[in-house]
Amino acid sequence: MKTYLGIDWGGTFLKAGITDGKGKLIRKEVISSSQLKKKDAFLAKIKELFGIFKNYSIAGLGIGAPGIINVKQGFIYYLPNIDGWKNYPLKITLEKMLGLPVFLENDANVFALAEARLGAARGKSRVILLTLGTGLGGGIILDGKILQGENSACELGHIPVVLDGKKCSCGSKGCIETFVGSKHLIERYRKLKKKKGGEPQVHDILSKALEGEKEALIVWEEFSYSLGRFLAGMINVFNPEIIVFGGGVSGAFKLFKPLVWSVIKDHAMWPHLKKLQLVKAKLKDAGIIGAAFLAKDNLDDRRG
Template sequence: MRHEMAGAAAIGVDIGGTHIRAARISSSGDVSAWEARPTPATPLVIDCIVELARALDEPSVSAIGIGIPGRVDARSGLVLSGGYVDLSTYPLAQAIGERTGRPAFLDNDGNAALTAEHAVGAARGADTVVMFTIGTGIGGAVIADGKLLRGRAAAGQMGHITVDSGGRACLCGRHGCVETTSSGTALRRHMAEAGFAGSSVETLLSRLTDGDAAACSVLAAWAAPMRIAIDTAVAIFDPDLVVLGGGLGAAMHQALAAFPAETPWYRCEVVPASLGDRAGVIGAGLTALNGVAEVKPT
């Protein structure tokens, strides 16, 4: 077993709608141990993170990074508002820090995923990148000129690009955000409405290849609005590439082949995340290592 230097690793934690996953991450993004638990009721999330962190702790660990679904002010370590899991009333960084004895750093889960893809994944070396993370909801992040775009605190909420102003109510308070049409939750709804309840997205994609009209219309309801959101992001940021991550990023990338950019203005390379749905955990670990480096410059 390789001997790891004290302070050379961090624990990355990704809070998802269905699972909380954690891993010990080196500064080069290597994963040396994994743990996961089903996401408990919100008040128990802190206990769950502490338990995962204790299971993965060892002398090489210098900090804990946590990727959070929702709007996060990474600079002050506060959760501003949540979605499927709402931790905004909990002093999360402070509580985790006190209970584990390791400094804790928070960021939005989309920022964490893009941090990983930019450091060691599909967006390595790119100057400007837009990422959409497609899971229970849709998150995202933007790197502009090599740096995460934070705005006042919570820039990069890519799931809340409007694709249908007369559409369904969104958790954010508006209607027809791309999260309401193109998330995993939306895909399950489109599938149930078309009589595909219980099928997998892989089955639908293979039926699309066979020209099945019903499968085609489900995938159109899911992927065509995502194309609108991507074209909108390309218009605003003119990125080198768009990365699709989260558990459904690769499936969405395949489904989008039937929905190319609407006009030459919006042509931009769209790629699946190369770290898959591990990007959030790896990025949370790298965020913690970056946080420690900023607090204690060496």
């Protein structure tokens, strides 16, 4: 049986898995990303993974990487949260090393692909997915395909919403990420608490809100308002059938969904809302599965 290796390359963990042609995960390995910051260590680990998986007949490797990539050339321009990877031809390097076809995409785009094929958006043809975490990642799937440019497109988190706002991880100012990223939520909460709340994490702010604490509720209300306004714009542009929320902050989905929905209703064009659903992501290993689909799709296209 032909298999595909998918790699979900995150700032904290690198997860690798073998899937069959239908996206079923057969085997998985998880490695701490802190050991892989240097290129040599990263390449050696990929080689080691191939050793571990040598009994599967791997047809191709797909990688979801946390940054800006030329998808045609598999060339990394930069990874905002991992230093030392500017302007690097990862596809060519790995293909020479492994003797296998390699494909690269942005991590949120492959996450979206997996959720659209097998997860919360299965069967839908117009899908927007957001990964809510430290930053805001996004992907758009139209008729089962990632909406791509020459480079990894759909950097939804980096749509500027305020002309002269806070500095963003992308180097610009006032992006929507600076309003809904977990870093901002924590900062806002600490400010409201006058820094008396210790060093809270997003899940602490969620528990406090569920207990009815005023400051925590303000954080989620502001978050929902920003996210709802932003999504109203996305809805007007793309007319999605479904919006999928993934990433760590989506743990608060039940809390923010009604607020986000009410903001969307006030600001998006109403005919676009008739069939729209807001749902939480479903797959446990969407990053791996999507990356494996990326490899399979590209190989199928070559043959086709």
